[in-house]
Structure formats: C-alpha cells, structure tokens
Amino acid sequence: KIPVILDVDTGVDDAVAIMYALTCEELDILGISTVAGNQTLDKTTRNTLAVLEYLGRPEVPVARGAAGPFCRPLHTAPQVHGENGLGNVQLPEPVKQPEAGDALTCLRRWIEGSAQPVTIIAVGPLTNIALLLKAYPHLKARIERIAIMGGGAFRGNASPAAEFNIYVDPEAARMVFKAGIPMIMCGLDVTMKAYATGEDIDAFAALGTKAGKFCADIFRFYYDFHMSGVRGKLPGCAVHDAVTVMALTHPELMQGQDAYVEVDIDGEHTWGCTASDFRERNCSGEKNARVILDIDREAFIQQLLKAAASFS
Ligand code: BDR
Ligand code: CA
Numbered sequence: 026k027i028p029v030i031l032d033v034d035t036g037v038d039d040a041v042a043i044m045y046a047l048t049c050e051e052l053d054i055l056g057i058s059t060v061a062g063n064q065t066l067d068k069t070t071r072n073t074l075a076v077l078e079y080l081g082r083p084e085v086p087v088a089r090g091a092a093g094p095f096c097r098p099l100h101t102a103p104q105v106h107g108e109n110g111l112g113n114v115q116l117p118e119p120v121k122q123p124e125a126g127d128a129l130t131c132l133r134r135w136i137e138g139s140a141q142p143v144t145i146i147a148v149g150p151l152t153n154i155a156l157l158l159k160a161y162p163h164l165k166a167r168i169e170r171i172a173i174m175g176g177g178a179f180r181g182n183a184s185p186a187a188e189f190n191i192y193v194d195p196e197a198a199r200m201v202f203k204a205g206i207p208m209i210m211c212g213l214d215v216t217m218k219a220y221a222t223g224e225d226i227d228a229f230a231a232l233g234t235k236a237g238k239f240c241a242d243i244f245r246f247y248y249d250f251h252m253s254g255v256r257g258k259l260p261g262c263a264v265h266d267a268v269t270v271m272a273l274t275h276p277e278l279m280q281g282q283d284a285y286v287e288v289d290i291d292g293e294h295t296w297g298c299t300a301s302d303f304r305e306r307n308c309s310g311e312k313n314a315r316v317i318l319d320i321d322r323e324a325f326i327q328q329l330l331k332a333a334a335s336f337s
Pocket of ligand 1: 037063102149190265266
C-alpha cells in the first residue's frame, strides 16, 4: 500500500476525491489536513469531517491547517462551490472534532510514524505543505513525492495565467516546487478533460447508494457554475481533485511529460502561473515535475462510479 496524506480545501471536487480515496485498496490514508481555499478554514474543516462521517469513515484523522495564505488576503470560491463549500448541500453536523494540536505537528507525526516514505496528495492551496517543509526540512527525506491538483502548463482559471490553488497562495506553491521532492502536477491541462456530464451525474444518482446520491447532489450547483459559461463553454463539470488521487492508483489512464516548473509570484499578468519548461535542450532548470496532460475520461468516470457504488 502507498502511505498517503491528503491535504484538502473541501470543496465539491475535494469531497469526490476523498470519497474515491477511501475506496482505494492501493492507499493507506494516514490522515487528512485541511486548508482555506474553496471556502474558509472553518468550512473546509467542517466539510471534511462531515464527509468522512457521512461516508462512515470517522476514524480517519483530520488536522486543521492554515486559515489563509502566507502573505496575501484569502480568496475563496463561493460562486463555484456554494456558500457552504459543498454546493449548498447540508450534511449532518459532524460529531468528531479535528485532532488536538496544530496541523504541522499532526503532519509531522503521521510522516515520522510511517514505516515507508509518504506520498502527499495536495488538492488545495499549498500553504500547509510549504509551512511543513519550512518548519521541518528533515521530513523531505521521508516524503516520496507530492501529487497536486494545481497549476496548468497551458492555461489558468482564476486568471488567464493562474489556476485557483496556485493563485490563492503562489508563494507557498513556489516553495513546494523548489523543495527538491518529485512532484506530480495534475493541473488544468488534464483536469479540464476529466469532466462529468449531466448524464454522468444522473448515473451517480441512479446508483442508489449513499455516496452516489451525495456526489450527484453536490455536483448540481457545481455543474450549473460550469455550464454558466463564466469560464468558457464546457461539456461538463471538471472533477479536478479526483484526478490527482487517480494519478497514483491508475497512472495507466493518464499521460504526462516531465518538466521544469517554476511558479511566478510577481508578474503583472502572470503571477500564480506554473511556467512549465518541457524542452529537452536548453531547459531552464532541472525537471522537477511530471506534468499530467491527458486522461481517459470515460474510464475515470467509471472508476468514480465504481467507488460511489461501494458505499451502502
Ligand atoms: C481547484 O480549485 C478548487 O476550486 C478545486 O477544488 C480544485 O482543487 C481547481 O482550480
Ligand atoms: Ca480543492
């Protein structure tokens, strides 16, 4: 099994990624840390706990992380994920509280307690991960790789050049890309191809399971946002964060290329951009990331449906 830590800003697609990860026999989930992004930290933490309880997995430890980026005001995305962050679907109030102590202490404990080096799956702004690497640089040797939903070699969404997770905390992202740990970057290049159509959403509902109904319900608001055309014409809603989990469990469904990725933090029009150099000759730095560019969309959705079918 791959020991993993999930770092999330739960969020509609984060919730689907958590649901999927919980069903993966290939993964040993050591814990989940939360960060502000799609919504405030209070809401993303509550949502994470609520999703785990709703899906019958309250034993998975949750650590409450950073309430905002390093040195910028927090941007949230209620227009995408709803005021509550879960497409305004109300789950029962979670009974369990986050772990005692701060997230960095929890993350350190989970990483040091693992017999094997840990893979971090980070699908929100990279604030927690940057803080962790800054506070405990010795942990770098215990981190096998960091797989992120973030960035885009060829496009942005929060701005023309920047994807939301990087846009929220570009300084943190820059530190993480420079940490010397192998990265898997599942950015908009691939995640915009990993969309769920209206028919797919109906298929989740038709499963008749708790998770199927939940996914269909939270997708509705999110789907309407994608269909509104604010970010261009799309055939469905992008299930971004689940791609990052599946990049570990089903790499055969994806294609990518190695690149040297730098995060721009101060370009007038390009701050938050993940400048990706794929060149073999004259590459501007050492390749630090596998950039995922393509996915078998139908197989991706089938895997998510299979996962949602397995919760009674
Ligand atoms: C990313 O930003 C958030 O809205 C999603 O949860 C995803 O992690 C997509 O840009
Ligand atoms: Ca997210």
